[in-house]
Amino acid sequence: MRSSPNNPRPKSKKISVERPSKAAQSKPLATKPNRPQSLKRSRSKETSGQLKLRAATIVAILKETYPEAKCSLDARNPFELLIATILSAQCTDKRVNMVTPALFKDFPTPREMASADPSKIEELIRSTGFYKNKAKNILRCSQEIIKKHNGTVPASMEELSSLAGVGRKTANVVLGNAFGIPGMVVDTHVTRISNLLGLAKGDDAVKLEHQLREVIVEKDWIIFSHLLIDHGRHICIARRPQCGSCALLKLCPRLGL
Ligand code: SF4
Secondary structure (H helix, E strand, C coil), X not given: CCCCCCCCCCCCCCCCCCCCCHHHCCCCCCCCCCCCHHHHHHHCCCCHHHHHHHHHHHHHHHHHHCCCCCCCCCCCCHHHHHHHHHHCCCCCHHHHHHHHHHHHHHCCCHHHHHXXXXXXXXXXXXXXXXXXXXXXXXXXXXXXXXXXXXXXXXXCHHHHCCCCCCCHHHHHHHHHHHHCCCXXXXXXXXXXXXXXXXXXXXXXXXXXXXXXXHHCCHHXXXXXXXXXXXXXXXXXXXXXXXXXXXXXXXXXXXXXX
């Protein structure tokens, strides 16, 4: 699925469709559940092995709860996913999916995007917010892909994160979802829920990424963020987590609540 300026656009195919399972559509919390005190007390004594086992159990439960979990940005190749992820900063995936069809219709490849009129890009992405900065980054990023990578989106963290507007989070999204290379994406849902679950601590994205890589087995790195994002959207909602309906309640110390 590598992008190439010479190849015709593949037939329209969404990388993903966000669709919560029935199990995810639980009833709202009627009463505040008891905090699992024993778990909270014993957490300080939790060994690395026990933490990894608890993490694996959490991932297994989330996989059952959200069998459809996947990247919710629509993209047909690494270039589209890269641009869509840049656009998703401070914006919902749903909104990004509304603007990208027109953007990629006019500028389907890095080469066409690289020579676009900046004001045309701005106009097409305006509703995603911060559109002037995003347009500047999209333009520069596309120009760098042409200049340094011969028009092909690179498939390494080092090369991706050196592109304009691309940080570790965006690079991990592209590595994992476009190239199948394990990457741990840390966004606001992952940060918040990992802390509540006691799987990682703090709000520094790079430190959290490294902590989670230690706790979660590598084969689950890509799916892990999608699972937590679905859980954050449907049950562990910011400011009003539905703990009484949560399949993870017995495994969650609910740190910080
Ligand atoms: S909803 Fe409650 S029990 Fe479930 S993960 Fe969030 S804080 Fe933990």
